[in-house]
Amino acid sequence: MERQKLIINGGNQLMGEIAVQGAKNSSLPLLSATVLIPQGECILHNCPRLTDVDYAMRILSCIGVKCRREGGTVITDASALTNNEIPQSLMREMRSSIVFLGAMLGRMNSCKLSFPGGCELGPRPIDLHLSALREMGAEITEQHGYLMCNAPKGLHGADISLSFPSVGATENIMLAAVRAKGVTQIHNAAREPEICDLAEFLSSCGAKVLGAGTDIITVEGVEKLYPCEHRVISDRIVAATYLSAVACCKGELILTGVQSAYLGQIIPLLQSMGCKIYSFGKDSIYIRVKGRLKAPATIRTMPYPGFPTDAQALLMTATATAQGTTVFVENIFENRYRHVSELSRMGANIKVEGKVAVVEGVSTLYGGELQATDLRGGAALVLAALSAEGKSAVTRLCYIDRGYENIEGAFRTIGADIKRI
Ligand code: EPZ
Numbered sequence: 001m002e003r004q005k006l007i008i009n010g011g012n013q014l015m016g017e018i019a020v021q022g023a024k025n026s027s028l029p030l031l032s033a034t035v036l037i038p039q040g041e042c043i044l045h046n047c048p049r050l051t052d053v054d055y056a057m058r059i060l061s062c063i064g065v066k067c068r069r070e071g072g073t074v075i076t077d078a079s080a081l082t083n084n085e086i087p088q089s090l091m092r093e094m095r096s097s098i099v100f101l102g103a104m105l106g107r108m109n110s111c112k113l114s115f116p117g118g119c120e121l122g123p124r125p126i127d128l129h130l131s132a133l134r135e136m137g138a139e140i141t142e143q144h145g146y147l148m149c150n151a152p153k154g155l156h157g158a159d160i161s162l163s164f165p166s167v168g169a170t171e172n173i174m175l176a177a178v179r180a181k182g183v184t185q186i187h188n189a190a191r192e193p194e195i196c197d198l199a200e201f202l203s204s205c206g207a208k209v210l211g212a213g214t215d216i217i218t219v220e221g222v223e224k225l226y227p228c229e230h231r232v233i234s235d236r237i238v239a240a241t242y243l244s245a246v247a248c249c250k251g252e253l254i255l256t257g258v259q260s261a262y263l264g265q266i267i268p269l270l271q272s273m274g275c276k277i278y279s280f281g282k283d284s285i286y287i288r289v290k291g292r293l294k295a296p297a298t299i300r301t302m303p304y305p306g307f308p309t310d311a312q313a314l315l316m317t318a319t320a321t322a323q324g325t326t327v328f329v330e331n332i333f334e335n336r337y338r339h340v341s342e343l344s345r346m347g348a349n350i351k352v353e354g355k356v357a358v359v360e361g362v363s364t365l366y367g368g369e370l371q372a373t374d375l376r377g378g379a380a381l382v383l384a385a386l387s388a389e390g391k392s393a394v395t396r397l398c399y400i401d402r403g404y405e406n407i408e409g410a411f412r413t414i415g416a417d418i419k420r421i
Helices: 024-036 050-063 088-092 094-107 127-135 167-179 194-203 238-249 266-272 309-320 340-345 373-389 395-403 408-412
Strands: 006-009 012-017 041-045 066-070 072-076 110-114 139-143 146-150 159-161 183-187 208-209 216-220 229-231 251-258 275-279 284-291 296-301 325-329 349-353 356-360 370-373 389-396 416-418
Touching: 006 373, 012 238, 012 408, 024 094, 024 167, 024 194, 050 066, 050 072, 050 088, 050 094, 066 167, 072 356, 088 110, 088 325, 094 110, 094 127, 094 167, 110 216, 127 139, 127 167, 127 349, 159 284, 167 183, 167 194, 167 216, 194 208, 194 229, 216 340, 238 251, 238 266, 238 309, 238 373, 238 408, 266 275, 266 309, 296 309, 309 325, 309 340, 309 349, 309 416, 340 349, 340 370, 340 373, 349 373, 370 373, 373 389, 373 408, 408 416
Parallel strands: 012 251, 041 229, 159 183, 296 325, 370 389
Antiparallel strands: 006 389, 006 416, 041 072, 066 072, 110 146, 139 146, 183 216, 208 216, 251 284, 275 284, 325 356, 349 356
């Protein structure tokens, strides 16, 4: 996997239709939630084929959950859990494995896991997760990089106020609360669509969850949860990736299987740059771009429903060749400009000062040898290479494969000159 690379000849316009894959950031907490079901099979449709999903399935198997994939559907059975420890090797692979903590405590009242790994987007602390679970009765000690978590008397409801609307912390608290004794309230909860998807799944399993999508979520603990069948929502960041690709390369595209409501600020922003975008039917979006785009003055990343941090690198690539100057302010992660040095080597004019990046639009980017630095930064480099003059090679595809099913296949179907070797 490490030696693979994408060879891209840039300059083709994009044209065609793409069905958007299921959401990675919904699939992971949903797979974790299936740990809470004491018998029977949970069925998750529209689960994307990604390495991160593979890792989550391996973690489930490690603790005794039977899980298998049938096409786009993943089936799990958590009747016979055998182990409350997630091995270091798997924890290191994926930061989001921390979301297993809440479900394992909720089901087994104990859990041992190491500090999470994953993309380097600055320090990825888990203090909000741990302090909330402690308020619910968990005893959590940290020894040599391992977390030992126990709730000998079971978890109980608590009134939790998050200093930051952390997506992962909100998910962990929901997962720990659905079978805790009493009521849990989460104040300043994350409002992302993936939170609503998790709440819908949990409710289908018999949980009592109210307020998902708002900043106050109330969970009333129940005795037992039952298996259910659920369809994962579509991936709004993958949808944003393809929209941004047309913004970079020009052309026209139909995206199907996407809820445009989940795209929040992205559509109005692209429209303000000169993209023609219409949503039609139940879940389709049409985009057409021709000629040079106009740079938006400022893009600030914010918790949902603000502009998503995961789309920052994608939009930066589109502004790199737009007319004018864009100021980016990355308010969510400390170190999320790792793609800037690679874009600069392609001729982009970008200055980074702390959490601010100033992008002066240039007329053309030039292809070259590019290294992905993280998942969305890697996708941004693919977009840049597709729109650049000349040939590019993108390496470290392991980052990109964490979040995109067959990225080269999708782009090839809409006219890009791209192959993996
Ligand atoms: C989720 O990460 C997503 N990952 C990220 O997507 C996404 O960028 C992020 O939410 C923000 O939307 C998954 O859902 C698997 P956070 P998460 O907790 O839960 C700080 C991608 O590309 N923080 O909302 O880790 C943290 O350091 C990935 O798919 C604390 O300080 O995000 C960060 O600066 C990248 N203490 C900010 O909050 C904590 O205990 C946002 O983190 C937790 C978080």
